[in-house]
Amino acid sequence: MYRFLLSRQWVLLTLVALLLIPAMVWLGFWQLNRHEQRVARNDLISTSLDAPPVPMAELTGVGGAVDPDDRYRPVTATGVYDTDHEVVVRQRTDGDGVVGYHVLTPLVQADGTGVVVNRGWIPAGDDITRMPEVPGPPSGEVTVTGRLMADESTGTTGIRERSGLPDGMVMMISSAERAEAAGVPMLGGHLELSETSPALAEAEAAGQPEMLSEPDHTGIGAHFAYAVQWWLFAAGVPVGWVLLLRREVGDRRLPAGSPPAGGGDSGSVPRAASGAVRAGLR
Template sequence: MHRYRFLLTRQWVVLTLVAIALIPAMIKLGFWQEHRYQERSARNQLVSDALNADPVPVERLTSPGHTVTSGERYHTVTAKGRFDTGHEVVVRRRTNSDDAIGYHVLTPFVLTDGKVLLVNRGWIPANGTSQSAFPEIPAPPRGELTVTGRLMPDETTAASGIKDLKGLPDRQIMLISSAQEARRLDAQVLGGYIAQTAPEPKGDTPEPIGPPGKEDAPLNYAYMIQWWLFAAGVPVGWWVLVRRELRDRIEAARRPSEDPEPAAV
């Protein structure tokens, strides 16, 4: 075993310690990616189940002051009533499918029992460069009708990353909050809001908000396998380096000395 004494040198001790530290770190990263994979797969299944569920009346899932849960999110709901365009607001800094910046149109929908449902009717472009003027908004259908949409929770800065700025122009907001709208309207507002899917707008405006996309869970699975392969490869790579170092040392010992010949007198 004296041939492996070089492993006690400073260089090889440091290299071995680094390799030993990398193995559990990579295994831990693999388990973290596995957790992310399971989490995203469960979330995708939850979204799929909600989108494929049969429509239900909105008041079966939410009520004034209710917090929409992850299990209720994206469920298709229906509501009967009329739009109140006089209290309509726009939600700033929203993008469409082409990443163009504009507004979401949030219109109160007064139910037959007097409660109010917030309806996000879709996206409209900003009018010119001014952000203070209220944009022109296509009118919704008049009179009593039935709307259908995907139930969504109230927006928060923590979930969206959007700051709830104050001092905005009249009838403009940053985040959709049923509690804030209840105070503004002085009415009983159902918790959350809906992203309208029917009836479809005339002239394709406001532009309807598309369904949520699936999170890339398979990518986390690939990362999980990758980290565990790295962990398995560390000792293999360490041993390859050891064998290479040993071979180089043996070959160096076998080479004849190359002492210079004495000079002729």
Template sequence: MYRFLLTRQWAIITLVALLLIPTMIWLGFWQLHRHDHRQRLNQLMSTSLAARPVPVRSLTAVGGSVAHHDVYRRVTAKGRFDTAHELVVRRRTNTDEQVGYHVLTPFTLDDGATLLVNRGWIPAPVSQTAFPKIPAPASGDVTVTGRLMQDETTAASGIKNLKGLPDRQVMLINSEQVGALLRGSGDASARAVLGGYIEMTSPAPQGGSPQLLPTPQEDTSWIGVGDINLPYAVQWWLFAAGVPVGWLVLVRRELRERSAATREPAAQETEPAPA
């Protein structure tokens, strides 16, 4: 009765089912891992943003890196903006999902080191090759406050680090790469660039531009993200449980069709011949 399961067609169906079950179970655990990671990151953000600001030098150093537990910590720095070597970061969106640039301005500290400051978002100009007009920051000595961030990488952000971009435009905010660009432009102070960068929160820009970057709580793209992965995990596990059920349904349907096909010729043979 079940000899049809040995046919090539059913062998392939069974093999596919056997492969789908562990794959879907793995995808469920992968989504669960992402859920746990997101929950830990949300907790880290809340703790860091609630902490009192500390000097940036206490959490990062020249040529160093920002520790994971220090991400989003509020830091302060005193110095001067170096607009002559200002850069823009391409393909960045604001809270309205408009594509534009992030303004990346070197900030020379009192001790001569350079801190990269993301001053916020500006809309993209018509020309994608010309350097955009950017409102100037406060001049002279100023104290800035911002959220400390790790260097961006392609692996972590998914953003391709394209080559051959127009002058003073980059794809990633990476202190090592930006430092090399600044040194190539003849900026001696860029030889001592602090690891990571900050998203500036104060002082507020004159005229509201560039737009300061929102906190994760204010960014609508974060709303509900932490809860999405858990339902996805359950969904994949339900799919995994449904595979053997679906396989059994197909087997029973095949049995009914084969039984019906067997009974039909038998019924035709028992009918009396017409007179």
């Protein structure tokens, strides 16, 4: 009765089912892992943003790296902006998805060390091969407050370095590169500006780069729902296989000349099987 399971059609159908089940289970755990990563990231951002500001030098040193647990911490730095070594970072978007630049300006402190300050976003000009017009920072000594961020790399951003960029343009934020370019030892990481003291006059503030908003730390996405969905799909594969088997057995038990269950040709297993698999994957 069940010798038909050794036919080419049923062997292929069974192999496909056996491959789909572990693949879907793996995809479910992958989505669950992404959910857990998102929750951990949100907790880190929330905890860090609620911490009181501290001098940036307390959390990172010259040539050092930012501890992952210190990301997004409010930090301060006091010094004078070095506009001669200001650069813009290409291919950065604002909250509406408009492409522009981030403005990086070194802040030189009294002890001679520097801090890379991301002053915010400006829109791209008509000619992306030329340096855009960048509003100047406040002159004199200022105290800046912002979020501590790690240096960027191709591994963390997925952005590739490019040669032949116009003068004053870079692809990523790297304190080591800014230190070499300015000839000033820089603290590792960079400060994402949120406040300047003394406060700028209203007319002066209107022309400054658009400060970056706090990262979203409320939404967790639909990763958990996707994980459950993949596991339901995995459970549906053997159920579908059993239903097809029962239908085939029932058709074979019918008297000769009788129409198969549900109509159609009892030999069209691949068509029925593929339809069941497609239904289970929706």
